[in-house]
Amino acid sequence: MPAKTAMRSSLERYRAKRDFSRTDEPEGATRKGGTSDRRYLIQKHDATRLHYDFRLELDGTLKSWAVTKGPSLDPADKRLAVHVEDHPIEYGSFEGTIPEGQYGGGTVMLWDEGTWEPIGDPRTAYAKGRLTFVLHGKRLKGEWHLVRMGGRSNDKRDNWLLIKSNDEYADEKNGDRALERYSTSATSGRSMTAIAKGNKQWKSKVANTSKRLKPAKARKVVKKRPRKRPRKRPRKRPKKQQRSPSASPPRRPATRHRVLSSRSSQPWSASRRRATTGFMKSNSMVIVHFAASITAR
Known part of the structure; x- marks a missing residue:
């Protein structure tokens, strides 16, 4: 098969799975010889399952693997990488949201990018399944390996x-x-949530240093006045109910041990009560003597 025909067929699977009238993914074209530098990139893809x-750029296309748990810096970790269809070089700049219902629907973030340097012949190593x-890259550096399980590819x-x-660059304690x-994009600085919402490219809040900065104006110090406590309002006493003239006068409570004289409505004093008691006793004695004298006769 001629080289041009082989490069064209490498993107047939990619184009057959996508409707470019509904997705912003680039249709792309196979570039003969690729770019001067071999591009490397990782795209964080929140599809049916986050991966x-x-x-890796090779022979005018991006050779692609879906790493389920992401790359690990621990040499003891062997992360599963499922080989998928080749992608066009233009896909290396794609960051956005693939509509639902389309192949790979979900949010795509450009997590890392840079270049890669093969050790040995990359085409021979790729065909043998040991790269x-x-x-x-901006975030990943150092030496890596891509090894095919079983040595040969499977149709499924x-x-x-x-x-x-x-x-x-390895980290055995925390891969x-x-x-x-x-957790943000290596190019735009956006998070997955911001990309999903369609926000524009992230911009730093720091002022542009190329422009001459004006000195900040001194702020006036305003003394805060003490807060006045609200005055308590006096409680309103309930109004006395007016008594109708036909109503009977209220009863006065009975006063215990209250003695009233016939001459005055005021109670007797103690001295007056003693004098009255003595007088009654003397009168009773006279009556008794008078009765005894009559009986003797």
Whole structure:
């Protein structure tokens, strides 16, 4: 098969799965010889299942693997990387949302980008299923391996393993350090939520240093006045109910041990009560003596 025909057929699967009238993904064209530098990139893809699309430029297209758990910096971790269809070079700049119902519908973030340097012949290594290369990315660096499981590809599923070499960029204690540290786009600085909402490119809130900055004006210090407490309003006493003239007068409570005289409505004093008691006793004695004298006769 001629080289031009082979490059054209490498994108047939990519174009057959997509409706470019409904998605913003680039249709792309195979570039003979590719770019001067071999591009490398990782796109964080929140589709049916969150994964990381690992792409290496080779022979005018982007060779692509879907890494389910993302790349690990721990050499002991062997992350599953499912080989998928080739993507056009233009796809390396795509960041946005694929509509629902389309192939791979979901949010796509450009998580890392840079170049890659193969160790040995990349075409022979790719055909044998054992690629060794060095990444020069913004977030991932150092030597890596892509190894096909079983040595040969399968028509249904082509499983590979992405493995980090034990070098100065490895991290045996925390393999997910890069995934935890970087949660925004490597180019626009947007989060997955901002990309899904369709927000424009992220801009720093820091002022442009190229322009001459004006000195800040001194703010007037205003003394705060003490807050006045609200005055308590006096409680309103209930109004006395007016008594109708036909109503009977209210009864006065009975006073205990209250003695009234016939001459005055005031109670007797103690001395007056004693005098009255003595007088009654003397009168009773006179009556008794008078009765005794009558009986003796």
